[in-house]
Amino acid sequence: MLPVRLSLxxxxxxxxxxxxxxxxxxxxxxxxxxxxxVTVMIMALAIVTGFSHAIxxxxxxxxxxxxxxxxxxxxxxxxxxxxxxxxxxxxxxELRSIPQVASVSPYVxxxxxxxxxxxxxxxxxxxxxxxxxxxxxxxxxxxxIDHSDTQYSxxxxxxxxTAEKLDVSIGDTIQINFIDQxxxxxxxxxxxxxxxxxxxxxxxxxxxCDMRLLQRVNNWDKDSINGYQLDLTNAAxxxxxxxxxxxxxxxxxxxxxTTAGTYTFIFDWLRLQGSNSAxxxxxxxxxxxxxxxxxxxxxxxxxxxxxGLLSALGMTFERTRDIFLYIAAIIGGAGILLGNILALTLxxxxxxxxxxxxxxxxxxxxxxxxxxxxxQIALVDVLTLLICVLCMWLPTLYIRRVQPAKVLxxx
Numbered sequence: 001m002l003p004v005r006l007s008l009x010x011x012x013x014x015x016x017x018x019x020x021x022x023x024x025x026x027x028x029x030x031x032x033x034x035x036x037x038v039t040v041m042i043m044a045l046a047i048v049t050g051f052s053h054a055i056x057x058x059x060x061x062x063x064x065x066x067x068x069x070x071x072x073x074x075x076x077x078x079x080x081x082x083x084x085x086x087x088x089x090x091x092x093x094e095l096r097s098i099p100q101v102a103s104v105s106p107y108v109x110x111x112x113x114x115x116x117x118x119x120x121x122x123x124x125x126x127x128x129x130x131x132x133x134x135x136x137x138x139x140x141x142x143x144x145i146d147h148s149d150t151q152y153s154x155x156x157x158x159x160x161x162t163a164e165k166l167d168v169s170i171g172d173t174i175q176i177n178f179i180d181q182x183x184x185x186x187x188x189x190x191x192x193x194x195x196x197x198x199x200x201x202x203x204x205x206x207x208x209c210d211m212r213l214l215q216r217v218n219n220w221d222k223d224s225i226n227g228y229q230l231d232l233t234n235a236a237x238x239x240x241x242x243x244x245x246x247x248x249x250x251x252x253x254x255x256x257x258t259t260a261g262t263y264t265f266i267f268d269w270l271r272l273q274g275s276n277s278a279x280x281x282x283x284x285x286x287x288x289x290x291x292x293x294x295x296x297x298x299x300x301x302x303x304x305x306x307x308g309l310l311s312a313l314g315m316t317f318e319r320t321r322d323i324f325l326y327i328a329a330i331i332g333g334a335g336i337l338l339g340n341i342l343a344l345t346l347x348x349x350x351x352x353x354x355x356x357x358x359x360x361x362x363x364x365x366x367x368x369x370x371x372x373x374x375x376q377i378a379l380v381d382v383l384t385l386l387i388c389v390l391c392m393w394l395p396t397l398y399i400r401r402v403q404p405a406k407v408l409x410x411x
Contacts, residue, residue: 007319011326027331030295034335035342037288038384041281042343045376048277050369052270056235057137058197059266062206063259064105065238068095068245069227071255084108084224085254094249095228100237105132106225108214114158114207116166116174123162125176127211134195135231142170142193145210152212155192159203163194170194178217185217198366201263235260281380288335288384289391296328296392328392329385336381347372 070085087106095104108127113120130147134140145155156174158166168174170191178185189209197203215224232238238258245256260267347370350356354367 007322008326011323011330026295026298030292030331031335031338033291033295034288034332034384034388035338037284037291038336038339038380039343039346040284041380041384042339042377043346043370044277044280044284045380046343046347046370046372047368048273049373049376050371051273053371054137054369055199055266055270056260057135058199059137059202059263060231060235060259061135061137062195062197062202063263064229065232065235065260066230066241066245066256066258067227067262068230068250068254068256070253084218084220084226087223087225091249092228095230095245098230098241098244100232100234100241101230102233103131103133103231105129105229105231106211106227107132107229108211108218108220108224108226110178110214110218113177113179114162114166114174115177116168116172119166121162121165123207124205125156125214126206126208127214128208129211132208132229137197139196140193141195142191145192145208147210149210152216153210154187154189154213155210156189157193157195157208158191159207160194160196161203162207163191187213187217189213201266285384285387289388292328292332292335292388293391295331296324299327300324325389325392329389332385332388336384340377340381343377344372 068091070083092104092106095101105128110125110127111122112125113122115121128145130145133144140157141160142157143155145153145157147153156176158168158174163169166174168191170193172191173188174191176187176189178187195203195208211225212222214220215222218224230241232241238260242256242258250256350368350370356368357366358368
């Protein structure tokens with residue numbers, strides 16, 4: 001234990017006695033470079049994780065996580081001209097009894113043209129009952145649909161983008177033209193509320209109304225729907241819930257599908273962002289290794305006399321090498337700690353003030369989202385320290401080339 005403790009003691013004393021020396025500048029530079037690399041890696045992970053979480057939450061907040069409906073080629077989410085299915089109270093109760101399911105809402109989807117103040121907009125009207133509600137990813141304004149009317153509610157919730165196109169606001173009356181019938185039908189409804197997700201796939205194409213309105217327009221009875229929307233307590237359970245429903249609760253022609261499976265292009269895009277962040281992390285790790293390796297090599301050369309003296313006193317190459325590996329570990333640890341503080345400070349400021357902005361039309365959000373996952377930070381810290389120390393073995397091989405007789409002859 002003595003040689004190990006001696007190597008660590010010398011390394012610590014060396015780091016403490018560098019005030020004003022050239023090597024002090026090199027040490028500060030190496031700590032700064034390591035801190036910058038760690039900051040970039042943690043920020044990249046926080047932004048990609050936050051971006052993926054924000055987009056997924058927006059989509060799940062409106063579409064739910066799982067759908068049970070008639071099978072079609074694009075997935076299990078049927079609507080529009082699709083044939084209705086029977087609202088089965090037994091199936092509804094079984095779906096609600098699944099532990100991972102937070103809520104189940106039957107729905108009807110019908111295309112229509114919304115008209116107001118001379119403006120026209122084609123939309124899919126999503127008819128829901130009073131059990132439907134927006135989750136946390138959707139910003140809503142105004143009131144919910146009032147289902148107290150014994151026939152059907154004459155309320156509608158438009159997206160904020162659609163309301164701006166039609167130049168209407170909460171409380172205004174608009175006209176809905178249903179064109180998929182042999183005889184066109186017109187209904188006048190009141191805008192009771194607005195919602196905003198920032199996702200074009202939702203805001204541009206959907207409005208929410210009473211399910212009974214669409215059932216009457218489609219000449220369906222009160223037990224006819226297009227499907228069931230399931231909101232889960234954890235989006236990660238979607239595949240397991242889908243498998244359970246498929247094998248235990250439904251029979252053809254009913255099918256079950258996840259929202260992630262229906263909107264694969266969105267989640268493929270999110271995975272691509274994850275790949276980009278992985279590339280950035282690898283690049284920054286390489287930069288940290290190169291900077292730390294170069295700094296350590298300079299320190300070894302600068303302390304050639306010390307190395308020669310220790311060798312003359314009988315210290316082995318391994319113990320001398322350990323001194324500089326400890327120095328590398330101390331520099332790396334200091335850089336990692338500083339990088340953590342800087343990255344977490346930036347994440348906190350971004351979450352609170354949103355100083356990094358985005359064009360919402362392109363990214364579905366106004367601010368760069370950040371989500372800190374502690375195990376990711378711990379993994380970055382541990383791997384960075386291990387890789388840096390392991391990669392420092394190569395620069396320490398220069399110690400073998402230091403000849404005590406030559407470096408000590410002028411001392």
